[in-house]
Amino acid sequence: MVLLATCAASAQTPSEKRLQWWREARFGMFIHWGLYALPAGEWKGKPIPGIGEWIMNRAKIPVAEYEQLAKQFNPVRFNAEEWVAVAKSAGAKYIVITSKHHDGFAMYGSKVSKYNIVDATPFHRDPMKELAAACQKAGIRLCFYYSQTQDWHEPDGNGNTWDWPDESKKDFTRYLEEKVKPQVRELLTNYGPIGLIWFDTPRIITKAQSQELADLVHQLQPDCLVSGRIGHGIGDYDSAGDNQISVGTVKRDWETPVTMNDTWGFKKDDNNWKSTTVLIRQLCQIASRGGNYLLNVGPTAEGLIPQPSVERMAQIGQWLKVNGEAINGASPSPFPYELTGGLITTRPGKVYLHIFDWSRFAACCGPSQDIALGRLYGLQSKVRRAYLLANNSTLKISQKYYKATDLDQLQIQLPAAAPDANDSIVALDIQGEVRVDTSLRQQPNGVVTLPAHLGEIHNSQGGGLRIDSRGVVENWLRADEWMSWDFKVNDRGTYQVVLVTSEQKYGRGWEGGHRVSLDVAGQHLEGTVSNDGKEENPGDAYWPYVVSKIGSLKISKAGGYHLELKPQEIQALKKFGLTLVSVRLVPPAGMVTM
Numbered sequence: 001m002v003l004l005a006t007c008a009a010s011a012q013t014p015s016e017k018r019l020q021w022w023r024e025a026r027f028g029m030f031i032h033w034g035l036y037a038l039p040a041g042e043w044k045g046k047p048i049p050g051i052g053e054w055i056m057n058r059a060k061i062p063v064a065e066y067e068q069l070a071k072q073f074n075p076v077r078f079n080a081e082e083w084v085a086v087a088k089s090a091g092a093k094y095i096v097i098t099s100k101h102h103d104g105f106a107m108y109g110s111k112v113s114k115y116n117i118v119d120a121t122p123f124h125r126d127p128m129k130e131l132a133a134a135c136q137k138a139g140i141r142l143c144f145y146y147s148q149t150q151d152w153h154e155p156d157g158n159g160n161t162w163d164w165p166d167e168s169k170k171d172f173t174r175y176l177e178e179k180v181k182p183q184v185r186e187l188l189t190n191y192g193p194i195g196l197i198w199f200d201t202p203r204i205i206t207k208a209q210s211q212e213l214a215d216l217v218h219q220l221q222p223d224c225l226v227s228g229r230i231g232h233g234i235g236d237y238d239s240a241g242d243n244q245i246s247v248g249t250v251k252r253d254w255e256t257p258v259t260m261n262d263t264w265g266f267k268k269d270d271n272n273w274k275s276t277t278v279l280i281r282q283l284c285q286i287a288s289r290g291g292n293y294l295l296n297v298g299p300t301a302e303g304l305i306p307q308p309s310v311e312r313m314a315q316i317g318q319w320l321k322v323n324g325e326a327i328n329g330a331s332p333s334p335f336p337y338e339l340t341g342g343l344i345t346t347r348p349g350k351v352y353l354h355i356f357d358w359s360r361f362a363a364c365c366g367p368s369q370d371i372a373l374g375r376l377y378g379l380q381s382k383v384r385r386a387y388l389l390a391n392n393s394t395l396k397i398s399q400k401y402y403k404a405t406d407l408d409q410l411q412i413q414l415p416a417a418a419p420d421a422n423d424s425i426v427a428l429d430i431q432g433e434v435r436v437d438t439s440l441r442q443q444p445n446g447v448v449t450l451p452a453h454l455g456e457i458h459n460s461q462g463g464g465l466r467i468d469s470r471g472v473v474e475n476w477l478r479a480d481e482w483m484s485w486d487f488k489v490n491d492r493g494t495y496q497v498v499l500v501t502s503e504q505k506y507g508r509g510w511e512g513g514h515r516v517s518l519d520v521a522g523q524h525l526e527g528t529v530s531n532d533g534k535e536e537n538p539g540d541a542y543w544p545y546v547v548s549k550i551g552s553l554k555i556s557k558a559g560g561y562h563l564e565l566k567p568q569e570i571q572a573l574k575k576f577g578l579t580l581v582s583v584r585l586v587p588p589a590g591m592v593t594m
């Protein structure tokens with residue numbers, strides 16, 4: 001199969017027109033800031049578990065008590081220009097800030113509700129006005145988060161079951177008409193051009209109501225985007241789950257919001273900061289799959305962005321200064337699978353190899369200690385020049401086609417050590433369009449990876465096996481559903497068969513003990529999915545991978561193969577079932593690959 005990565009020049013829909021700047025941006029800064037920054041994760045001397053901005057809900061704080069926070073909220077150290085400078089230093093192109101979160105408190109001067117930062121706090125300033133001016137000056141798009149369904153401050157809003165337990169008395173439409181629409185109107189009228197409105201947690205909103213809200217936004221500002229979380233697929237783009245990096249080809253434009261530690265709103269005891277390396281790699285992962293990265297900071301009640309966030313943002317920016325052309329405005333990888341040890345982005349005439357793990361990419365050693373040889377399979381376009389973005393040094397290359405194995409190979413001579421510990425980028429100048437062989441095949445390190453999201457699903461009637469947005473199989477709860485893959489192997493030999501499965505999101509557990517069979521190359525293997533060790537999930541530390549060794553198989557000649565994975569028995573007590581990530585065929589260490 002040959003894939004041509006082309007830019008279709010079809011007529012633009014209004015949504016596509018709105019998306020233009022956003023696709024070019026790829027990276028934005030999220031800000032969760034509100035009254036919740038004051039308790040900062042603690043209520044009446046007790047730490048409240050969970051994300052900081054949910055404290056009112058988690059501690060079931062009555063409205064009358066929570067409202068008192070407003071009287072103490074005085075963020076005198078807030079400086080809009082400093083915040084915008086943090087975004088700018090990171091290379092972020094837009095800022096999305098909470099104008100009203102689920103606690104119902106407007107962080108701007110609202111005429112619709114007195115429960116707002118100008119009228120209800122001693123601060124009396126409108127930070128959104130100041131941010132609008134600072135963003136305008138810095139050339140950054142200002143965007144507003146707005147919680148359209150959950151509002152714990154309003155009797156008719158969704159979510160406050162402790163002050164108003166009787167759901168039958170709630171009139172959501174009234175809340176929508178009397179608070180949401182008028183406030184959205186204010187936000188789109190009083191702050192200049194707004195890049196997007198980031199609606200969230202649609203919950204009980206109806207399709208018609210989501211549509212009315214989107215129409216209102218577009219009527220007030222035709223260029224303003226609407227986030228996917230307006231509900232019912234009505235947004236201009238999709239929003240992946242929190243901290244969930246989608247895998248594979250995502251058909252629509254998408255964005256992932258990501259926390260820098262474990263909370264969105266400030267929590268004084270949350271110091272679980274992701275490293276800059278992880279953050280840079282997440283940005284690259286998302287860009288290589290055609291998405292946008294929205295990285296959060298949670299300022300304090302004084303108005304300061306925590307120092308660890310400021311530092312990480314600046315470090316991302318330093319990396320982007322050198323490597324930004326491979327991210328901002330870049331297109332996704334033309335391959336359906338990941339590069340060994342890294343990933344790929346493209347733009348017209350260019351392919352960028354992002355190498356995270358130098359030794360895994362440069363799997364075979366060069367003639368002397370100071371050279372490593374990296375290889376890429378499947379690129380069919382002619383490469384005119386290869387060079388390191390880090391220092392613009394040209395790299396020696398050779399390109400060959402092996403007819404016997406139908407293999408295009410690009411070999412690149414690299415320095416022995418990675419020039420950038422976060423992600424070293426090898427840029428390829430190519431002739432014409434990017435053309436690649438998209439078949440699943442053995443990679444230069446000898447491993448054959450068959451990702452779940454690229455397999456064929458054989459559902460049975462009433463069965464529910466499917467792939468979630470992380471690329472993990474969910475609902476594989478029945479033994480009469482199965483999966484298969486077609487792939488190409490270059491090297492003869494014996495391979496260990498490993499099943500990689502995933503823990504549930506946010507450490508909610510894992511289920512093993514499934515008995516499975518594999519049929520491939522005329523061989524039949526049987527084994528049990530057991531926990532033979534954990535492996536870091538490159539996408540997210542929140543749900544590690546579990547590795548199970550199933551047995552070994554022999555491949556006696558290079559060529560195309562078909563593998564079928566069929567369960568004989570599935571353990572589904574916890575309703576997790578067989579959470580497959582991939583089937584991996586691993587050659588013995590030291591096997592010589594072509």
Ligand code: FHN
Binds near residue numbers: 051053054257264
């Ligand atoms: O409930 C909110 C949460 O507080 C936070 O704002 C995140 C950010 O994506 N959105 C919701 C949960 O998905």
